[in-house]
Amino acid sequence: MFHSELRALFLARFGHEPTLFGIAPGRVNLIGEHTDYNDGFVFPGAIDRGLYIAARVVEGKSHVVSKQMGDGESFDASSVVPGGGMTSWSKYPAGMAWALRSHGELPNIEAYIDSDIPIGSGVSSSAAIEMAFGVVWNMFAGLGLTNRELAKLGQVCENQFVGVNSGIMDQMASAMGKEGRAMFLDTRTLDIAYAPVPNGVSVVLCDTKKPRALTDSAYNERRSQCEEASQILGVSKLRDADVADLEGAKPKMSDVVYRRARHVITENERCIQFKEALDAGELEKAGKLMRASHVSLRDDYEVSCRELDEMADAAAAAPGCIGARMTGAGFGGACVALVHDESLEVFRAATLSAYDKATGLGGEAMACCLVDGARIVSSLP
Ligand code: ADP
Ligand code: MG
Numbered sequence: 001m002f003h004s005e006l007r008a009l010f011l012a013r014f015g016h017e018p019t020l021f022g023i024a025p026g027r028v029n030l031i032g033e034h035t036d037y038n039d040g041f042v043f044p045g046a047i048d049r050g051l052y053i054a055a056r057v058v059e060g061k062s063h064v065v066s067k068q069m070g071d072g073e074s075f076d077a078s079s080v081v082p083g084g085g086m087t088s089w090s091k092y093p094a095g096m097a098w099a100l101r102s103h104g105e106l107p108n109i110e111a112y113i114d115s116d117i118p119i120g121s122g123v124s125s126s127a128a129i130e131m132a133f134g135v136v137w138n139m140f141a142g143l144g145l146t147n148r149e150l151a152k153l154g155q156v157c158e159n160q161f162v163g164v165n166s167g168i169m170d171q172m173a174s175a176m177g178k179e180g181r182a183m184f185l186d187t188r189t190l191d192i193a194y195a196p197v198p199n200g201v202s203v204v205l206c207d208t209k210k211p212r213a214l215t216d217s218a219y220n221e222r223r224s225q226c227e228e229a230s231q232i233l234g235v236s237k238l239r240d241a242d243v244a245d246l247e248g249a250k251p252k253m254s255d256v257v258y259r260r261a262r263h264v265i266t267e268n269e270r271c272i273q274f275k276e277a278l279d280a281g282e283l284e285k286a287g288k289l290m291r292a293s294h295v296s297l298r299d300d301y302e303v304s305c306r307e308l309d310e311m312a313d314a315a316a317a318a319p320g321c322i323g324a325r326m327t328g329a330g331f332g333g334a335c336v337a338l339v340h341d342e343s344l345e346v347f348r349a350a351t352l353s354a355y356d357k358a359t360g361l362g363g364e365a366m367a368c369c370l371v372d373g374a375r376i377v378s379s380l381p
Contacts, residue, residue, distance in 0.1 A: 046177020122328020
């Protein structure tokens with residue numbers, strides 16, 4: 001369906017037909033938050049909110065247009081490098097071009113993108129752009145890269161070109177999603193165990209509509225606190241420590257560093273236990289782990305905010321809710337809830353009414369399907 005719309009937009013803008021279409025989904029993380037840059041465990045799934053791309057190879061520079069954000073800066077895919085001071089959203093495609101060039105020469109392209117992934121709501125619109133351009137260039141240049149390799153290059157783009165020092169979860173989720181399944185991902189080895197969402201259960205994204213506040217400094221601060229804790233514990237990453245190690249080292253750490261490490265270490269354990277609970281069909285246990293994750297993010301890691309707390313509380317108290325927590329980096333954005341299918345409508349109404357009463361922000365609750373990862377959807381003649 002989107003093909004015809006996107007083709008028309010492309011044609012109107014560039015004056016000829018696109019030759020390739022691609023899609024890359026957003027993602028929701030069920031549990032395992034702020035663990036990926038500590039080499040830990042995460043449990044995301046790709047969702048049926050996606051970023052669509054139409055493209056064609058051209059001579060001259062690359063031109064990129066977004067239905068949501070307009071024209072990006074033009075750039076030369078064969079020579080663009082970090083540090084060029086790009087200010088528009090073009091830094092994502094340009095950064096992908098730079099990262100992909102380590103695997104071969106790239107042509108310049110014209111590209112038009114359209115997306116229904118909320119931007120800055122913790123469902124990773126940024127990884128979706130990276131993966132959408134990744135699959136398109138991979139095909140045009142005949143690089144033969146796997147989606148797993150594209151995910152790694154997406155992280156290189158985001159870390160070294162865009163300048164956001166994020167972990168690998170978002171790109172892996174957008175690239176490696178599987179229909180109907182969430183992925184238990186070991187971010188150290190990139191091993192994935194896919195797990196179906198239990199029958200009769202829906203994944204619901206509860207958007208606070210509170211734009212994420214400027215998070216870069218808080219994010220970098222958390223990262224360095226994790227590094228400090230690792231050093232004191234004598235491990236390379238917090239993944240390698242357990243609660244007993246942490247308690248033993250407590251006298252050597254500040255209270256803040258201790259609490260940051262406690263979040264990461266216990267969140268890794270919760271993520272493993274959540275997987276076991278889902279496998280065993282123990283929904284009540286899974287729900288309790290989601291709640292404990294939220295509380296730990298709120299109190300120990302201090303990345304929640306009033307709106308996320310109100311939404312998580314409203315969702316947890318609503319009919320049919322199995323568990324709810326903030327999802328994504330925090331400071332705004334969305335919560336994720338697992339909800340019994342038959343209660344979806346009452347869940348939505350009760351959650352949003354309690355949330356609106358507390359914040360006046362309305363909010364939005366969307367049931368999501370889990371879908372396949374980034375791919376080319378059809379080649380046109
Ligand atoms: P998120 O949690 O959604 O990934 P980020 O801050 O990491 O939030 O990425 C958001 C950025 O990604 C936007 O500021 C913009 O540069 C880019 N972006 C996301 N969606 C689009 C879109 N549809 N068109 C153009 N740029 C987009
Ligand atoms: Mg992002």
